[in-house]
Amino acid sequence: MEKNKLDKEIILGAIFGIIAIIAIICEMSLGGFSKEAIAGGVKDISGTIVAVLVFIIAASGIRKKNVKGFGNVFRTEMDKVIAKYDPAIVENKDDKKDSFYRCDIASKLDCIGGNASGAYHLFFRVDNEKEVKSISFKVTQTVFGDFKGEVAESVIAKLLLIYRDYIEKSFVKGDEVVVEFSKSLSSDEEAILLANIVDCVLLVCVAKYGAKK
Numbered sequence: 001m002e003k004n005k006l007d008k009e010i011i012l013g014a015i016f017g018i019i020a021i022i023a024i025i026c027e028m029s030l031g032g033f034s035k036e037a038i039a040g041g042v043k044d045i046s047g048t049i050v051a052v053l054v055f056i057i058a059a060s061g062i063r064k065k066n067v068k069g070f071g072n073v074f075r076t077e078m079d080k081v082i083a084k085y086d087p088a089i090v091e092n093k094d095d096k097k098d099s100f101y102r103c104d105i106a107s108k109l110d111c112i113g114g115n116a117s118g119a120y121h122l123f124f125r126v127d128n129e130k131e132v133k134s135i136s137f138k139v140t141q142t143v144f145g146d147f148k149g150e151v152a153e154s155v156i157a158k159l160l161l162i163y164r165d166y167i168e169k170s171f172v173k174g175d176e177v178v179v180e181f182s183k184s185l186s187s188d189e190e191a192i193l194l195a196n197i198v199d200c201v202l203l204v205c206v207a208k209y210g211a212k213k
Contacts, residue, residue, distance in 0.1 A: 070191045071100060071129035077195030078103065085202055087117050101126040103198070107143055109209040124198065131186035132194060136176040137201050144209065151208045152177050158204050163197060177201070 078101070082089055088109050092102040102125045107118030124137050139152040152172045159170055159179060168182045185194050 068188050069129075070131060070186050070188065073188045073191035074126065074194055075101065077192050078198065081195055081199045081202070084199070085112060085206070088112050088206065089123055089202060090120060092120075092122075100129040105138070105143065105202075105205070109143065109206050112206065123202075126194075131184040132181070133184045134178065134180040135194070135197070136173070136178045138175060139172075139177055139205070140175045144205075147208065148175065151205060154208055155201050155204045158200060159197065162200060163193075166193065 078091065082091060082103075088106050088111055090104050090106075092104045103123045104120040105123035106120055108115060111117035121140065121142060122138050124135055126132055126135065137155065139148050139155065141148050144151045149172070155177050156170045156172070160167060166181055166185075168180045170177065170179045172178070179197070185191070
């Protein structure tokens with residue numbers, strides 16, 4: 001949730017709180033400001049103030065979770081994933097026209113063990129810097145040969161096993177594994193989640209690649 005939207009919600013919450021307090025005071029007035037009316041009014045005003053404060057604190061907590069920004073956090077976390085699997089994947093910084101972030105994968109994943117990496121090919125793209133509703137991972141014959149279908153199914157199985165709560169559906173489309181999320185990922189915490197999903201997919205790919213050699 002963006003900052004300006006939170007500000008509007010906090011302002012609206014404060015306005016409705018003030019309206020409620022004015023209504024309570026009017027009700028006290030109609031009651032002739034008797035002891036009973038004042039006691040009841042003070043109780044209602046206290047409850048209204050507490051409710052407004054709880055709302056503001058909750059909204060502020062949401063904002064704190066997004067202080068760094070989805071894109072910044074995702075890049076930072078992906079740097080860790082790339083370093084972990086170096087040189088099996090690399091960030092493609094030349095592809096800025098169609099995507100916010102692009103990652104390429106080596107043709108020979110056993111390069112992790114010191115062998116040659118071969119050419120690099122598209123692994124995935126992230127098109128939006130602020131939120132991600134879906135992501136597609138390339139699982140091609142160039143990298144996995146005739147076992148690409150088996151690798152793709154293994155990727156889906158692992159993702160659904162670990163991240164089922166976040167995934168609406170995942171399926172194979174051509175040479176891609178498509179992952180559609182239950183809701184758009186947009187918070188700092190969800191940026192970390194997305195990087196972890198990339199890590200999971202790559203781990204399966206490396207394991208399956210090695211098993212067929």
